[in-house]
Amino acid sequence: MIIVMKQNAPLTAVENLETELNNRGFKVSRSQGESKVVLGLIGDTFKLDERDFLGNEWVEKVMRVQEPYKRASRSFHPQNSIIDVSGVKVGGKKLVVMAGPCSIETPEQIHTVAQAVKNSGASLLRGGAFKPRTSPYSFQGLREKGLDMLIEAAKDVQLPVVTELMSADKIGTFLEKKVDLIQIGARNMQNFDLLRAVGRLNVPVLLKRGLSATIDEWLMSAEYIMSEGNQNVILCERGIRTFEKATRNTLDLSAVTVVKRRSHLPVIVDPSHATGHRWMVEDMAMAAIAAGADGIMCEVHNDPEHAWCDGAESITPETFDHLMGRLRQLAPIVGREL
Amino acid sequence: MIIVMKQNAPLTAVENLETELNNRGFKVSRSQGESKVVLGLIGDTFKLDERDFLGNEWVEKVMRVQEPYKRASRSFHPQNSIIDVSGVKVGGKKLVVMAGPCSIETPEQIHTVAQAVKNSGASLLRGGAFKPRTSPYSFQGLREKGLDMLIEAAKDVQLPVVTELMSADKIGTFLEKKVDLIQIGARNMQNFDLLRAVGRLNVPVLLKRGLSATIDEWLMSAEYIMSEGNQNVILCERGIRTFEKATRNTLDLSAVTVVKRRSHLPVIVDPSHATGHRWMVEDMAMAAIAAGADGIMCEVHNDPEHAWCDGAESITPETFDHLMGRLRQLAPIVGREL
Amino acid sequence: MIIVMKQNAPLTAVENLETELNNRGFKVSRSQGESKVVLGLIGDTFKLDERDFLGNEWVEKVMRVQEPYKRASRSFHPQNSIIDVSGVKVGGKKLVVMAGPCSIETPEQIHTVAQAVKNSGASLLRGGAFKPRTSPYSFQGLREKGLDMLIEAAKDVQLPVVTELMSADKIGTFLEKKVDLIQIGARNMQNFDLLRAVGRLNVPVLLKRGLSATIDEWLMSAEYIMSEGNQNVILCERGIRTFEKATRNTLDLSAVTVVKRRSHLPVIVDPSHATGHRWMVEDMAMAAIAAGADGIMCEVHNDPEHAWCDGAESITPETFDHLMGRLRQLAPIVGREL
Amino acid sequence: MIIVMKQNAPLTAVENLETELNNRGFKVSRSQGESKVVLGLIGDTFKLDERDFLGNEWVEKVMRVQEPYKRASRSFHPQNSIIDVSGVKVGGKKLVVMAGPCSIETPEQIHTVAQAVKNSGASLLRGGAFKPRTSPYSFQGLREKGLDMLIEAAKDVQLPVVTELMSADKIGTFLEKKVDLIQIGARNMQNFDLLRAVGRLNVPVLLKRGLSATIDEWLMSAEYIMSEGNQNVILCERGIRTFEKATRNTLDLSAVTVVKRRSHLPVIVDPSHATGHRWMVEDMAMAAIAAGADGIMCEVHNDPEHAWCDGAESITPETFDHLMGRLRQLAPIVGREL
Known part of the structure; x- marks a missing residue:
């Protein structure tokens, strides 16, 4: 799962989200673009819902990479x-x-x-x-x-x-x-x-x-x-x-x-x-x-x-x-x- | 409910349908257009499903006039x-x-x-x-x-x-x-x-x-x-x-x-x-x-x-x-x- | 085309609509149901639009029988x-x-x-x-x-x-x-x-x-x-x-x-x-x-x-x-x- | 715009795409996740179409971050x-x-x-x-x-x-x-x-x-x-x-x-x-x-x-x-x- 932070997201907001994700068992790879921070989540993201992160006011977009199912997945x-x-x-x-x-x-x-x-x-x-x-x-x-x-x-x-x-x-x-x-x-x-x-x-x-x-x-x-x-x-x-x-x-x-x-x-x-x-x-x-x-x-x-x-x-x-x-x-x- | 018969529907097909409808408790008013017969159903048609009549090979179209609900209806x-x-x-x-x-x-x-x-x-x-x-x-x-x-x-x-x-x-x-x-x-x-x-x-x-x-x-x-x-x-x-x-x-x-x-x-x-x-x-x-x-x-x-x-x-x-x-x-x- | 009048449509409203339809070149067959009048239009109705009649306050429903196209029609x-x-x-x-x-x-x-x-x-x-x-x-x-x-x-x-x-x-x-x-x-x-x-x-x-x-x-x-x-x-x-x-x-x-x-x-x-x-x-x-x-x-x-x-x-x-x-x-x- | 490469994308495929993007005037920030490479594009991406990249067999997903319009954009x-x-x-x-x-x-x-x-x-x-x-x-x-x-x-x-x-x-x-x-x-x-x-x-x-x-x-x-x-x-x-x-x-x-x-x-x-x-x-x-x-x-x-x-x-x-x-x-x- 990839999380794009808003352009003006303060560093603390990014760090807080990373901590939260770590606590939920995910590794996070942060990448700093020209103007926006992008977080890549590593772990069993099929259990996550994109909408879970949209409640965070500093999150702009979320993109699922892994499918949201496992047993049914090819x-x-x-x-x-x-x-x-x-x-x-x-x-x-x-x-x-x-x-x-x-x-x-x-x-x-x-x-x-x-x-x-x-x-x-x-x-x-x-x-x-x-x-x-x-x-x-x-x-x-x-x-x-x-x-x-x-x-x-x-x-x-x-x-x-x-x-x-x-x-x-x-x-x-x-x-x-x-x-x-x-x-x-x-x-x-x-x-x-x-x-x-x-x-x-x-x-x-x-x-x-x-x-x-x-x-x-x-x-x-x-x-x-x-x-x-x-x-x-x-x-x-x-x-x-x-x-x-x-x-x-x-x-x-x-x-x-x-x-x-x-x-x-x-x-x-x-x-x-x-x-x-x-x-x-x-x-x-x-x-x-x-x-x-x-x-x-x-x-x-x-x-x-x-x-x-x-x-x-x-x-x-x-x-x-x-x-x-x-x-x-x-x-x-x-x-x-x- | 209004039932339009196909242009080439034989009279017996019309009459059979009328009989069937009468047996189900509906009065039927038949009207002969230039080329097609139209049946108007009178009675508690809210209990009928338009699709019920489309199985009849001589029926062309069905139009509901009364709503399909009664207790919820204004x-x-x-x-x-x-x-x-x-x-x-x-x-x-x-x-x-x-x-x-x-x-x-x-x-x-x-x-x-x-x-x-x-x-x-x-x-x-x-x-x-x-x-x-x-x-x-x-x-x-x-x-x-x-x-x-x-x-x-x-x-x-x-x-x-x-x-x-x-x-x-x-x-x-x-x-x-x-x-x-x-x-x-x-x-x-x-x-x-x-x-x-x-x-x-x-x-x-x-x-x-x-x-x-x-x-x-x-x-x-x-x-x-x-x-x-x-x-x-x-x-x-x-x-x-x-x-x-x-x-x-x-x-x-x-x-x-x-x-x-x-x-x-x-x-x-x-x-x-x-x-x-x-x-x-x-x-x-x-x-x-x-x-x-x-x-x-x-x-x-x-x-x-x-x-x-x-x-x-x-x-x-x-x-x-x-x-x-x-x-x-x-x-x-x-x-x-x- | 079949036009169903509202339950309380006065006779003059029905007759006015019939006259209008006759003037437009259609024959009309009126059929009196238990509570509603149904008009069947006879003529080149493929040129008509159902919506044309819905402006009439006494019309309840309109059903097209003939297709709205002729040259493209089988x-x-x-x-x-x-x-x-x-x-x-x-x-x-x-x-x-x-x-x-x-x-x-x-x-x-x-x-x-x-x-x-x-x-x-x-x-x-x-x-x-x-x-x-x-x-x-x-x-x-x-x-x-x-x-x-x-x-x-x-x-x-x-x-x-x-x-x-x-x-x-x-x-x-x-x-x-x-x-x-x-x-x-x-x-x-x-x-x-x-x-x-x-x-x-x-x-x-x-x-x-x-x-x-x-x-x-x-x-x-x-x-x-x-x-x-x-x-x-x-x-x-x-x-x-x-x-x-x-x-x-x-x-x-x-x-x-x-x-x-x-x-x-x-x-x-x-x-x-x-x-x-x-x-x-x-x-x-x-x-x-x-x-x-x-x-x-x-x-x-x-x-x-x-x-x-x-x-x-x-x-x-x-x-x-x-x-x-x-x-x-x-x-x-x-x-x-x- | 964010491009997620397929899990098995060879390095040359990634590098070729980066070169192509550079040639089109975009800076690219590559980020290596656990199993997938993610490319972030920097530049006037509002002119790009996500679908342009989906023709590439090594690309898994593309996510637009910037809107695809500029003059109409707030x-x-x-x-x-x-x-x-x-x-x-x-x-x-x-x-x-x-x-x-x-x-x-x-x-x-x-x-x-x-x-x-x-x-x-x-x-x-x-x-x-x-x-x-x-x-x-x-x-x-x-x-x-x-x-x-x-x-x-x-x-x-x-x-x-x-x-x-x-x-x-x-x-x-x-x-x-x-x-x-x-x-x-x-x-x-x-x-x-x-x-x-x-x-x-x-x-x-x-x-x-x-x-x-x-x-x-x-x-x-x-x-x-x-x-x-x-x-x-x-x-x-x-x-x-x-x-x-x-x-x-x-x-x-x-x-x-x-x-x-x-x-x-x-x-x-x-x-x-x-x-x-x-x-x-x-x-x-x-x-x-x-x-x-x-x-x-x-x-x-x-x-x-x-x-x-x-x-x-x-x-x-x-x-x-x-x-x-x-x-x-x-x-x-x-x-x-x-």
């Missing part, structure tokens, strides 16, 4: 991490496809979709039992009952499941029912108590990017989980909020490339929530894999028109099968398999 | 709500000022600040005991111990307190210690389980706007709380995330005017978090009151340079006193008192 | 447009790659790069002679002299050129020197006088998306050009401004899919300006083609480290050649050729 | 600038109010409004003759004829005028007709050729902030004008583009405070374009002055419902008069006069 872990989700490897050569309905509605519905996505080659079954909805009057998911239906359907087709956890008080249920991959949704990306709670589990976590989270904030949320012990974090880009309203959110595929450079964690893409339109899902899924993502997560429904939630962005099993065919062709071109 | 509650926080009225003629440190550090610190802001005329004491921090390595607050110090200091100077609740499992503690106003922070604005939980309490709630929440989403989060029974919600604008990085966030004072038109709930402004710079706090506090806000929430620290958190945006008790003097002059010009 | 021109740039077809089966340095520096530099990109299979040579720079103190381009160098180098390797026009007073120069494709930069996307001026030419125009332009505003700017007679418009997505600062801009690849649905015009992607980092260019170029773009525009420099402009995002001829090899593999998978 | 010009607009002083103790219709429609209309705003105490008459419109099919202004009407009306009521210049080829007309204050609109804030052109005039310039311009980019555009000789620049905040759609744009009042700190130039606020709703104009005008703005620019129309442009955000002369009364009460509280 600097400290150069090899790609491969996360094992009940036997499915995420982050390796093989692409992973998680597919299923936005919300679980009936045993028949989830069964039909499970069988269909399995047949087309999906590696995980997704389905929402606890649904975060903007309105208290919208359908909130079938909750425990939905979870049971999901687990049942998954067992039949022999796929691991991924489903969203909204609150720490349901962790017991998730463990008992053996959810294979716990999803933390975009709205909870900075629900730090929840992050800590799943950080203490052995179950892998799918961490969706918040609507307005920078890539570094997203990696910091991964760090929250990892700092508690759970290193099995998979990231999921699902669109950010911008001024553009032609799409539900703006899919930020650059984030895939940036994450791959800054972190060793696998990253997948959710083209359904990102775009909000089923006619966009195929193009964006292809683009995600071409950009280097480790897989996709995709909403599939046997009757999108009557889906209880997000029908507008759900594709049919037929479209999903078509997409899988195209992804299979694309995979080798980006050095992957499907 | 249409259903034309008079301003006045919320009583342990005797302090928020939303009435008298402006409310909530002041105190970002985080509680020591009994001396919180005492000193409490006495100072009381002397200058603050009506509530704020202070963070449970702190949501981007990094797991940053100071996370003194937690229960901090809460005790806050309550103690507040009792001495006879001010009600406001402090942030990050997780439902601390509600017992908050009730037991008699927190007067429970703050839901920006990052938890769409932590729906938490909203429901505070919705079941009798304690007033200060609901901060999320970093990238639209005004309607913010009011929907208020509706979550209110739909569980707790009508005592105060809104707090604290800056939104935009491309501009000269300020920590972009203070959206227009939101005050929009909220006042759409809702009967009181709305205050936090110029400290919005700007991130102590030299901006006074100007923005003045602007907030001039814009029609019901009060402000402001970070005050006796030694900002050594604050454990957010010193950069904390003002000293002296500056706070100066600001209070200016607000007192401004109040009558906008028809208020302080 | 509704009026269902087939893809193929634009001929001096023999290079843009928008057809064959992908187009425009490559070259950010700015023209010396005859040797532009020659070297021109030869290299030609050898690798580029179809157009790009190079900046007139440079829009944020600072008046930055290098502003070699201007006419640079244009001469570009034309000379392009002639030698037999490639058409694309270069930016910043001001209408240089149109004579561009015509005289026979620039094959005139670029309108992102900052000038709503310089309407410039759009009209190139709309009166016979030369094709490459219209970059503005930093904060919605897709519809971008298509409206194409409509400005087309409404003056010039139908040869190619669109170029180059990143939008968002809160995320890990990349120079946020590449919006969804825009490719949306443009393809709303418009018949070809759309290419500039991964260099979008990302600002050379190590991201390959991934984003691959993703762009996978998403369905008609081609890419890419900054290539023989010595990026000493480039006079944007070296950080320029790739070397070697990297470009590598990228071209990958794009050649990718093309057939998305039904294209290269 | 560091080089500590006193507030006061700009004289045909006798009206902008930036001094007296607040300035510019008012008038969005577009000039008829001699009667502009006369009526001119007389009304003069009576209420406006100091300049605004009115659009050349209108930048998103659609080529919208009313584009009465152009030269409108300009004549504006000048005529202004002469009658003895007010200077401000009106927008969209293209350099109209400068002759603007000079001939003696426009007192030339407005550069938001969409042209980075039309650099136009900025240079008005920079060579003696007439003061009102520079509106671009829709997605950072405050520093806005000041850089002022610098463009000033670097050509014309020091008479007034800034105008008019809302930025964000995700929030309840308002036409998001008024960024923090920008007033930031501009006041970074620059000596006067800054006014346009609450009409910022909000897009006439019912918000008064509140936001009050807030702007409370925040420290030097004045406001406000759309006033005698018949907003039938305005040819932007009626939704225009207030009536009566509302304007009411607002002026309130501003007159507010002025002394922020140390101003009206």
Whole structure:
């Protein structure tokens, strides 16, 4: 971390700050420019917040050099991490496809979709039992009952499941029912108590990017989980909020490339929530894999028109099968398999 | 709600949708334009989501006419709500000022600040005991111990307190210690389980706007709380995330005017978090009151340079006193008192 | 266009508005809901602005149904447009790659790069002679002299050129020197006088998306050009401004899919300006083609480290050649050729 | 400017960069941290672009310390600038109010409004003759004829005028007709050729902030004008583009405070374009002055419902008069006069 002092900062202010930094365990290298003093901090600065120093009236600017995370950082872990989700490897050569309905509605519905996505080659079954909805009057998911239906359907087709956890008080249920991959949704990306709670589990976590989270904030949320012990974090880009309203959110595929450079964690893409339109899902899924993502997560429904939630962005099993065919062709071109 | 069908929508598609809507309890008025059919829905459409209809392949566009909230809406509650926080009225003629440190550090610190802001005329004491921090390595607050110090200091100077609740499992503690106003922070604005939980309490709630929440989403989060029974919600604008990085966030004072038109709930402004710079706090506090806000929430620290958190945006008790003097002059010009 | 009147709108207000609309040449179909009157406008509403009606105190909401553009719209021109740039077809089966340095520096530099990109299979040579720079103190381009160098180098390797026009007073120069494709930069996307001026030419125009332009505003700017007679418009997505600062801009690849649905015009992607980092260019170029773009525009420099402009995002001829090899593999998978 | 080299940067790479910097006229102070070399540049770094150095493969990060502008910077010009607009002083103790219709429609209309705003105490008459419109099919202004009407009306009521210049080829007309204050609109804030052109005039310039311009980019555009000789620049905040759609744009009042700190130039606020709703104009005008703005620019129309442009955000002369009364009460509280 580099601290630039103001032009008129008195020597005592500089020395006081140096002493304070030394006391906090950092070595400081002072450099005197023509008019300004610059302090370079040496030590574990990833734990520091730039804003901590801006309260000092003699500090003009602070620049972070080291990243603010360690366990999630590629600097400290150069090899790609491969996360094992009940036997499915995420982050390796093989692409992973998680597919299923936005919300679980009936045993028949989830069964039909499970069988269909399995047949087309999906590696995980997704389905929402606890649904975060903007309105208290919208359908909130079938909750425990939905979870049971999901687990049942998954067992039949022999796929691991991924489903969203909204609150720490349901962790017991998730463990008992053996959810294979716990999803933390975009709205909870900075629900730090929840992050800590799943950080203490052995179950892998799918961490969706918040609507307005920078890539570094997203990696910091991964760090929250990892700092508690759970290193099995998979990231999921699902669109950010911008001024553009032609799409539900703006899919930020650059984030895939940036994450791959800054972190060793696998990253997948959710083209359904990102775009909000089923006619966009195929193009964006292809683009995600071409950009280097480790897989996709995709909403599939046997009757999108009557889906209880997000029908507008759900594709049919037929479209999903078509997409899988195209992804299979694309995979080798980006050095992957499907 | 108005649904525009696609130009080539077959009559049966229109009729099927009408039947479906009738079955859900809505009357439908069909109108045939030159080339497109338009359906007008009559009934309690505030419970509907526009996106529900976009899954229908024959639907081209949907426009909401009624707001998606009811309890928070001025249409259903034309008079301003006045919320009583342990005797302090928020939303009435008298402006409310909530002041105190970002985080509680020591009994001396919180005492000193409490006495100072009381002397200058603050009506509530704020202070963070449970702190949501981007990094797991940053100071996370003194937690229960901090809460005790806050309550103690507040009792001495006879001010009600406001402090942030990050997780439902601390509600017992908050009730037991008699927190007067429970703050839901920006990052938890769409932590729906938490909203429901505070919705079941009798304690007033200060609901901060999320970093990238639209005004309607913010009011929907208020509706979550209110739909569980707790009508005592105060809104707090604290800056939104935009491309501009000269300020920590972009203070959206227009939101005050929009909220006042759409809702009967009181709305205050936090110029400290919005700007991130102590030299901006006074100007923005003045602007907030001039814009029609019901009060402000402001970070005050006796030694900002050594604050454990957010010193950069904390003002000293002296500056706070100066600001209070200016607000007192401004109040009558906008028809208020302080 | 659909106009919803306020609940308490008097009949005379409705009738006055209807008369006004009739006088402007629109038929109006009035529909009486339970509590509100809804007016449907029939006629060439693409010329209307929703905001025109919001000045009326009895109007509550206005929803556009028809798009606000006609010549750029796929509704009026269902087939893809193929634009001929001096023999290079843009928008057809064959992908187009425009490559070259950010700015023209010396005859040797532009020659070297021109030869290299030609050898690798580029179809157009790009190079900046007139440079829009944020600072008046930055290098502003070699201007006419640079244009001469570009034309000379392009002639030698037999490639058409694309270069930016910043001001209408240089149109004579561009015509005289026979620039094959005139670029309108992102900052000038709503310089309407410039759009009209190139709309009166016979030369094709490459219209970059503005930093904060919605897709519809971008298509409206194409409509400005087309409404003056010039139908040869190619669109170029180059990143939008968002809160995320890990990349120079946020590449919006969804825009490719949306443009393809709303418009018949070809759309290419500039991964260099979008990302600002050379190590991201390959991934984003691959993703762009996978998403369905008609081609890419890419900054290539023989010595990026000493480039006079944007070296950080320029790739070397070697990297470009590598990228071209990958794009050649990718093309057939998305039904294209290269 | 501070340049941080990568951890593994070889000494020769450091020395080469130092030589290059010396050759460009900068002194360099090298400082060796534990693992990284940091270079501090001494000299007129306001002319440098951080991005220039990021092309160097051994450079990790660059931090600007000095601002990228000089003439617009308060560091080089500590006193507030006061700009004289045909006798009206902008930036001094007296607040300035510019008012008038969005577009000039008829001699009667502009006369009526001119007389009304003069009576209420406006100091300049605004009115659009050349209108930048998103659609080529919208009313584009009465152009030269409108300009004549504006000048005529202004002469009658003895007010200077401000009106927008969209293209350099109209400068002759603007000079001939003696426009007192030339407005550069938001969409042209980075039309650099136009900025240079008005920079060579003696007439003061009102520079509106671009829709997605950072405050520093806005000041850089002022610098463009000033670097050509014309020091008479007034800034105008008019809302930025964000995700929030309840308002036409998001008024960024923090920008007033930031501009006041970074620059000596006067800054006014346009609450009409910022909000897009006439019912918000008064509140936001009050807030702007409370925040420290030097004045406001406000759309006033005698018949907003039938305005040819932007009626939704225009207030009536009566509302304007009411607002002026309130501003007159507010002025002394922020140390101003009206």
